[in-house]
Amino acid sequence: MEIFLTILIIILIVALIVTGLIGTIVPMLPGAPLIIAGMIIYAIWDKFQHMSVWTFVVLLILTIFLAVIDYVSHYIGAKAYKASKTALICSAIGGIIGLFTGNVVGFIFGPLIGAVIGELIDSQDLRKSLKTGTGVFVGFLSGTLVKFVIAMIIVVIFIGSVIF
Numbered sequence: 729m730e731i732f733l734t735i736l737i738i739i740l741i742v743a744l745i746v747t748g749l750i751g752t753i754v755p756m757l758p759g760a761p762l763i764i765a766g767m768i769i770y771a772i773w774d775k776f777q778h779m780s781v782w783t784f785v786v787l788l789i790l791t792i793f794l795a796v797i798d799y800v801s802h803y804i805g806a807k808a809y810k811a812s813k814t815a816l817i818c819s820a821i822g823g824i825i826g827l828f829t830g831n832v833v834g835f836i837f838g839p840l841i842g843a844v845i846g847e848l849i850d851s852q853d854l855r856k857s858l859k860t861g862t863g864v865f866v867g868f869l870s871g872t873l874v875k876f877v878i879a880m881i882i883v884v885i886f887i888g889s890v891i892f
């Protein structure tokens with residue numbers, strides 16, 4: 729019975745971490761929380777024998793940073809492309825509306841469309857509006873890449889602490 733429970737826990741941990749990694753790329757999957765949940769389950773199950781508390785704290789800090797990137801990447805991209813305050817607000821509204829569409833396309837393009845509409849309202853310049861939308865999209869793509877790289881670093885540190 730104990731071996732069955734061990735296998736079940738390992739499957740759960742791996743499933744959480746793999747789903748978390750996928751969640752750093754696929755919108756609407758909570759990547760960072762799933763990764764850290766798998767690590768917390770492992771650490772508690774293993775009684776912190778293979779992962780020190782300090783390693784866990786470092787992984788937790790990286791995971792929090794990962795979650796912050798998830799929320800600010802659109803904003804950073806839009807600001808880099810000189811978006812107006814109206815465009816930033818409309819981008820956030822577009823992101824919320826996109827989230828409620830229940831699909832990946834809505835979540836990706838909601839902020840972009842919101843930023844374009846907001847910039848059109850503010851500047852009434854189509855070229856500037858499209859540039860702002862591009863900034864939101866570039867921010868999303870850049871944020872996704874950074875999130876995935878950090879998530880991989882987290883997983884490598886975790887696996888290293890378990891193995892060594």
